[in-house]
Amino acid sequence: MSIKEADRVLPVTSGESDSRREKRSVVRPSRAKQYEPIVIGTLSVVIALTAWQLVANARIMPVLFLPGPNDVAQAFVKLFQTGDIWLDIGTSGAELGIGYGMAIVIGLVTGLLMGWYTRFQYALDPFVNFFYSTPRIVLIPLFIIWFGIDMPSKIAVIFLGALFPIIINTMAGVRNTEAALLRVARSFGASDALIFRRVVLPGSVPFILTGFRLGIGHALTGVVVAELIAARHGVGQLIAIAGQTFQTPKMLAGVILIAGTGMLLTTILQRIENRFQAWRPQIR
């Protein structure tokens, strides 16, 4: 529904006989409307790719400067034909999985504790603020000294990158528990443990998942940048080498691989978020 149509949607009356509040509109929506997001989205991508292809085909610039989508697609296929790519994907994937996984577990626990225990928050706030406002990329040289150029240094960067958005959002979720709900729970004599499990935690879920989602972006940045600087294998390393050896289509194929991963993970988390939001009335 567009903003313009908003005024054609009738306000819902507070009639107590309605079992559910439903979205209403004065005109019967056409069947095609429900596919609009997909159709328009696909069309705009197709148009953009076509335009890119046409400009590339004109060959104003050599392939090195401006490869067309077909060149990138060819490079992409070639990557998977040789099979070397699986080592890179495996390496980056493992780094991402371990680093991000650790960030989720430790970030969630730390965030919940900081939200729930004010004094714990006072103690950790300086560190969280320090690391969150420092681009963690600058620590890569230190991690390479500590852990070498293999996976552990990458894992450290990814972990630190994803950790702080998760901590900060989780903490905000706990802190944002509605005072009225806490009062109700206390009035019924709820124990702290019950308040935490039944009121605070479920209320924080949207915040926590947002933290996870932001964490993915930071984690992916960490993978690529850490591998650009020094690595033996990995998709970031592939991008770096392809760039340095003027294989622009291959480089872009690597970029698409990273972007695709990010979009996929974000979509999965978005789905999970929606599952937890069944109680929200649809306002779309």
Place this chain on the structure above:
Amino acid sequence: MPDRSAKLSANGVGIEYWLHRSKALFTAVKGVDLTVRPGEFLAIVGPSGCGKTTFLNAVDGLIPIAEGSLTLDGRDITKPGPDRAMVFQQPGLLPWRTVLGNVIFGVEAQGTMSKDEAITRAKQQIELVGLKGFEDAYPLELSGGMQQRVNLARALLTDPEMLLLDEPFAALDAQTREMMQLELLKIWSQTRKTALFITHDIKEAIYLADRVIVFTRRPGRVKNELEINLSRPRDLRVKRDPQFLTYEDEIWESIQEELAVPAERLIAGMPAA
């Protein structure tokens, strides 16, 4: 000396708040003396900000009293307990739980009932407050009046000895409020629980209560009290009864003296004078 026959007994109750921004101690109520008899429906009215809600929170045990004594069945009130249940002004429902899930939340928090029993009894309670068929609806799908029914059912399910109601209908539109008053009386007449009802609505207080207590302006204390001798069951027509209007005049005059604005500067024809 606490009155032995009383359900709730307040003697010289004072409640103070520390205001963080003003860095000052604030006295909400001071020297409150009142009793609630077993099975009685008592309403407290007073000008806004007179500390009546604060007093109710102390009865619930959510906040401590600074001086005096506050006893339920002769025992000091120090913390919330299963012998009291509050119906809040804001429904305070868990948005991610259905009506059924919210109704059982009170007993779940108290840990006094098995889950199966809670669900069975909750369904009866939901029917009693007129929400049959809405067990699986989420709070955000309900109107304000229906949310307050859930709020009421949650309190009733804990089967308290005393029901505390903090302006539960204040946020509802006029018609819904009248319907809810009628239904509250119906439910109350079936359970006959001792009830302490806070409101700023004089008609509401008279219509519901056996006795109405007027609070002074802050720091609040009991200014006067009035037995309401209107026969029960009461339907909404009782609000036009001459006796009802006499009570209303009396309470209104009493409150008027407490308002910061002098009476002669009030616009003529404000509440039913």
